[in-house]
Amino acid sequence: MTTRALEDRYGRVATDLRVSLTDRCNLRCNYCMPAEGLDWLPTEQVLTDDEVVRLVRIGVDLLGIREVRFTGGEPLIRRGLTGIVAQVKEDAPNVEVSLTTNALGLSRTAQALADAGLDRINVSLDTVRRDTFAEITRRDRLHDVIAGLEAAGAAGLDPIKINAVLLRGSNDDQAPELLRWCLEHGYQLRFIEQMPLDAQHRWNREEMITADEIFTRLDAEFDLAPAAEPRGSAPAELFTVDGGPGTVGVIASVTRPFCGDCDRVRLTADGQVRNCLFAREESDLRAALRSGASDEELADRWIIAMRGKRAGHGIDDPTFLQPDRPMSAIGG
Ligand code: SAM
Ligand code: SF4
Secondary structure (H helix, E strand, O other), X not given: OOOOOEEOOOOOEEOEEXXXXXXXXXXXXXXXXXXXXXXXOOXXXXXXXXXXXXXXXXXXXXXXXXXXXXXXXXHHHOOOHHHHHHHHHHHOOOOEEXXXXXXXXXXXXXXXXXXXXXXXXXXEOOOOOXXXXXXXXXXXXXXXXXXXXXXXXXXXXXXXXXXXXXXXXXXXXXXXHHHHHHXXXXXXXXXXXXXXXXXOOOOOOOOOOOHHHHHHHHHOOOOEEEOOOOOOOOOOEEEEEOXXXXXXXXXXXXXOOOHHHXXXXXXXXXXXXXXXXXXXXXXXXXXXXXXXXXXXXXXXXXXXXXXXXXXXXOOOOOXXXXXXXXXXXXXX
């Protein structure tokens, strides 16, 4: 079996596969989707568990994928999640498998996921105040997230990373509070700049909280120093807090893009390869797969899909166009 690289015209090689398992979600984060939700993908268009496992296997065996992250929408609402993780780990024990989740219901599934071989988990949590949580997510479910985090820790998932987005006038004054809470609980917090990927197309450059603002807010209460470990292709700039060992990360996707070091490729729940979050073209693996394409043919299509990857997301270009699919339907 020959492994070929998912290399683009700029020499970047994708080894990190993000797989969206559903576009549906049980929260309604206001920077992600509207209160009424979205027009979800019809079930027949969504890849089956076996189709997901096959495409991941092709990525790993034929195309050099070394990390797989399941996301969504909300991946925990995908019924077959544990089985998919178990099968991927059985097929490829050396591949790191992780999950990005809002943690609702994780208290019931964390142990099964750990037993299935899940290596790591990222939980999205923008606030530890119940009222702010309910305002942002439009659901009063903070207690479920906290129970999910506790269960993840009890199941031995380590490290537990927390992703947070700061929103002006909503939780932007809570960055130090969230960091303190994460440090107390042993969670690794990373702040992510808000990106123009909301379904409502309401993102506004002037409104977003920049990495510089995040630093200013944290600096007022903590002593931050650049962490020693090299950043590599990791998007987070990492800092030790008050001399360590606790750390905090900032992912400045908009103001300090890291596109030049990008090693990611995405597969949507309906089987489209996207070479970038901001790509405007997709490549349909599902149709090929369902019409009987061989593993090699699917790998060929995937390789071609990567060639068109653009040098950068271009958010600052006057010609920038937000992609049609929102973050929740691409897989964040
Ligand atoms: N539902 C899961 C969750 O919330 O973790 C997985 C999917 S969600 C789309 C993945 C991540 O994208 C979350 O951490 C969320 O905060 C983030 N996100 C959603 N919309 C975003 C936006 N417009 N800009 C930056 N991050 C966003
Ligand atoms: Fe759902 Fe995640 Fe979007 Fe929130 S950020 S609405 S949890 S997909």
